[in-house]
Amino acid sequence: MGKKFRAGALLLALCLTWGVLYPQYALTENMYELTGEERNPLPKDCARDFFSILHTEPQNLEIRFALLEKLEAWFDRKEETRERR
Numbered sequence: 001m002g003k004k005f006r007a008g009a010l011l012l013a014l015c016l017t018w019g020v021l022y023p024q025y026a027l028t029e030n031m032y033e034l035t036g037e038e039r040n041p042l043p044k045d046c047a048r049d050f051f052s053i054l055h056t057e058p059q060n061l062e063i064r065f066a067l068l069e070k071l072e073a074w075f076d077r078k079e080e081t082r083e084r085r
Contacts, residue, residue: 024050 019026024047034042034049053061 027046027050029044029046032044032049032053034044
């Protein structure tokens, strides 16, 4: 069992190392969205966009997590159904 745990820990460490050594390749097109002044989607190039995201001004960057948005929507719906009862 100790060997399986050690192998799993090594695999996890290798996966994390990929994101540390090559973060521009860990960013995929479905992970982010670029918008212009009119909020229209712009064409994506992951490697180029990674470095532009790193150097953007904080007021021009909005970070959202899809999982949190789905949880918030789910809990808001739960409260609405409780209010109706």
